[in-house]
Amino acid sequence: MSHYDDSALPRAFRDALTQALGNKVSFALGAREQAAQEVTHHKPHLPDAVVFAHEHDDVQITAELCNQHRVPIVARAQGSSLEGHIAALKGGVSLDMNAMNAILEVNQSDLDCRVQAGVTRKQLNEHLRDTGLFFPIDPGADASIGGMTATRASGTNAVRYGTMRENVLGLTAIMADGSLLRCGTRARKSAAGYDLTRLLVGSEGTLGLITEIQLRLYGIPEAMSAAICAFETIEGAVEAVQLIMQMGIPVARVEFLDAMQIKAVNAYSKTSYAEEPHLFFEFHGTNTGVEEQAAMVGEICNDFGGKGFQWAKDAETRNKLWRARHDAYWASLALRPGCKGLATDICVPISRLSESLLATRKATTELGLVATMAGHVGDGNYHLLILLDENKPEEWEAAAKLNQRMVEQAIDLGGTCTGEHGVGYGKKKYLLKEMPTALPVMASIKRALDPNNILNPGKIFDLD
């Protein structure tokens, strides 16, 4: 067929794939362009083909053929990853998991469920609506559970409920040679051999193609309430958070927004918060528990220069608050119409958070950049979103310099180059700086499990 002609793929491979998967395969430019679409500043890289997986066998067949013909596979679903994870750097097949979106099992009495990789987190919570259960991990975007597992996602609720690391009980994956891996069980804990589940979580599609995930769920708490507090200084806000964490107050969410972020939110979400650093809180528990938490947190905030701690028990105020927080990304972009955003993502020990935030703010000013800051500060994790003019390369250079400074300082402070976005190809050099002795071990594992380097090649690290 004519659309084969200029393909980089071996003819025998294309024929075998088409024969096995029929119209689930496309070599059309339109499909390939769509498969490369990115929400971030990372340059799209076109795959040579797209496979729309509908069932387990489709994934298995694709892996077997790709392995046989040494063709790369890049799995994707929503494409909301932030470090170029889905870029087909070396061409090959984009494996679209969106149609594998069945919720296979919900065990109400064990608070767990099993889903296919293409199920999104909102779809899952919608499905759970009448069960009294919910899945807490919330990375902002309506990401797929498969993608969240592959990138070890977290977000606003991680301070209370953990990240994907803590919430994946087990999974099914197709390995590079097409073989099946099932690891983990429905038991809450296990000491049965190597923790392959945790190895696959965060492996960014480089070790196996995750097809099904067994997840922990939680009962919807009896009471949920929110609070907001403005601070005179960044230090004040961070010191308050530090004490809250030290005291073990089980806040469900504690989000920091700097003055610039608040300004953006006000303009975008029609709110009228004071243009100062803010903390947004959410509390989960019993009615008494939630009241007690709010009272303790309110007192701590006041002690650190918090102004007018406001506690909201009603769902409407709470939803408005979190909508504003979730729209912070779009609000920031709207600060500078037509710009692109470069999202940084570091995580440091909480005692060093203030130092990190202040250095970042100072460097932003020095470099003459416009940027907003927001973060999951209970975990010591925050993002600077740098707003850049596409036509001004000098801004992009300055932003890269700023990102580098942030990461290097974070590593020096005992932290990590990525709290939740992952490495992709955007942060490979930083991972090397962060864990120089770990890279050779990661590479050995990669070579052992994917000797032909077909699974998302060029991500996390380079193999020689």
Next chain:
Amino acid sequence: MSHYDDSALPRAFRDALTQALGNKVSFALGAREQAAQEVTHHKPHLPDAVVFAHEHDDVQITAELCNQHRVPIVARAQGSSLEGHIAALKGGVSLDMNAMNAILEVNQSDLDCRVQAGVTRKQLNEHLRDTGLFFPIDPGADASIGGMTATRASGTNAVRYGTMRENVLGLTAIMADGSLLRCGTRARKSAAGYDLTRLLVGSEGTLGLITEIQLRLYGIPEAMSAAICAFETIEGAVEAVQLIMQMGIPVARVEFLDAMQIKAVNAYSKTSYAEEPHLFFEFHGTNTGVEEQAAMVGEICNDFGGKGFQWAKDAETRNKLWRARHDAYWASLALRPGCKGLATDICVPISRLSESLLATRKATTELGLVATMAGHVGDGNYHLLILLDENKPEEWEAAAKLNQRMVEQAIDLGGTCTGEHGVGYGKKKYLLKEMPTALPVMASIKRALDPNNILNPGKIFDLD
């Protein structure tokens, strides 16, 4: 030297080791026998030499020489593991980590610390005494942190604080070729590459020799209280626990003891609990929180046939209760003086726990065995301790059959062959049954990281 003469070790290796480590090496029978000592029914296997590591370099030198000469290394400290983990199945060097017992760093404001592998959990908590912090993981024995990390230990507090999986932030290990691995950071979360920390946690000394561990710590709660409740039936007790977990009541401990276990405890610890199934609880939180938890739990217990739920706020009653629980192992052995104990360890989804416990109790009776049951039932994990006469092989055969039935049923119920004891060499065949597709992947990783199979060979799985 004469004590070399009948050694299985190559002469060149022995000389090099002695030259490098001097009197930190022993080839004496006494030292080798001590290094093989086991608390369980597993047969001791003598190493050919013992290295007493005092510092990091000692471990590195040992690994390099062992790798060069293809000599096995089995790391050990307290020797409290339960599935033959420290048995030198293929001889070689026993690497004694007890002298590496320095607490290197405590970061009060970040609630973390860094310790050498030989530090024991009690030593750590003693050291933390005046800081207001504590390390919660409590496997019963005063195990070393290194051993607990290597076996993914947990225990009574795991229902609230997680296992070693959740509480190791990072670690340092010497790999099979003597190279150094540092993975993880002090950040609370990270998406930076493969989770090597989690891969080493639970690897039972087969992938690397853990020398230092970065741990999470917790603030000592404002209030701690305990409660105890007897139940008419096992089902009643388990159903109460199931509802407590479903409601998300954050109990710090919830332990089940069956009537036989209570009988043993009464005799050993001079208590006078009714000889019926019991739940022991601990609550951590604020004063109000702890009162609220106890009230809710008390009500639930009453609803499921609990009799006389007793809540104790004072430290003395609480300590007495937990001493009795911790002595349950010794109390059980005392039920049948001179006997040995075979400890089983399964973990199932909580909705299947009742079914599992009842089947186990029934099988115990059918097989004419004497055994006590106790478990960390909030996690669905429990142990049957079977009391056996060393001179009656028919009892041992029956016990092996019972263990096998328990494990096979647990796997069928969606659970695991080991909740916390690990695989060692005692449970290899069950791991194969539990995760047949995972074994080849584990073996690939093992071959990649330890190509000469020198690290604790014969544990977890067999290589071909």
